[in-house]
């Protein structure tokens with residue numbers, strides 16, 4: 001049987017040889033923000049702890065670094081408050097709801113600042129917390145990216161909790177259910193997808209990541225994946241699933257209008273650059289954070305996070321608003 005390859009994925013994971021070990025230069029002559037419709041966005045890790053322990057979690061236990069102090073949270077909030085223009089703050093973890101400061105302090109502060117508030121969550125929070133979240137973010141909620149992990153959650157109760165959130169949020173809020181396309185559990189993922197769509201939610205499949213790239217799916221597993229996400233080339237092209245694409249060589253405004261803020265206060269241009277110890281923008285607790293003055297040309301051979309692409313940070317990729 002001919003081995004099938006995932007579309008757009010390059011096996012070499014790391015900076016391209018020409019600029020290895022160097023900070024990619026900022027391109028002069030380009031505007032400081034993408035010259036097309038885009039949504040400036042910070043992905044903020046509000047805590048490092050998670051109440052789940054998924055076998056495929058790429059955030060290994062030693063990186064689950066607990067909770068930030070109130071002072072560290074306040075330093076991050078001050079930084080976010082000072083960002084120029086209208087930004088979306090997408091909160092991640094760990095699990096954001098696992099932090100006591102999340103509903104008591106972080107979400108109210110962000111909403112009061114006028115930011116668009118989004119979150120990535122495993123949706124294990126009880127209904128009363130979800131109602132409170134919807135109330136606090138009413139009219140300012142961008143997207144809830146709810147990850148369904150079948151190792152810890154059942155489809156029915158999960159969808160009931162998401163429906164509670166949808167019922168209590170403004171009509172402008174969006175909801176998507178993420179699922180990792182776990183190679184040996186694809187039948188269960190397919191079944192869950194049917195339930196998710198029957199409940200009126202959007203399903204978003206993600207190829208399983210392993211250290212250094214994407215899990216090496218067998219041809220048979222890729223056929224199953226295709227049955228779930230549709231034609232693999234089309235899914236990569238339309239970004240209807242996360243196929244871990246590469247945008248090597250394209251102009252990218254991460255670091256200028258998108259950044260990743262860790263609970264330590266460190267800010268990085270994007271997740272891949274952080275993995276290569278490049279693109280550090282500063283720390284909100286110490287000397288502060290400096291945004292890049294323009295784009296770089298992407299030197300990396302995998303772009304596993306969908307947010308920069310969907311917020312319009314990457315040349316040739318249309319923004320999709322606060323989509324996931």
Ligand code: SF4
Nearest residue numbers: 050052053054057122
């Ligand atoms: S819910 Fe997310 S962060 Fe928590 S263990 Fe699972 S994959 Fe990791």
Ligand code: SF4
Nearest residue numbers: 252270272298303308
């Ligand atoms: S966000 Fe993606 S395209 Fe931009 S620099 Fe990072 S890996 Fe490259």
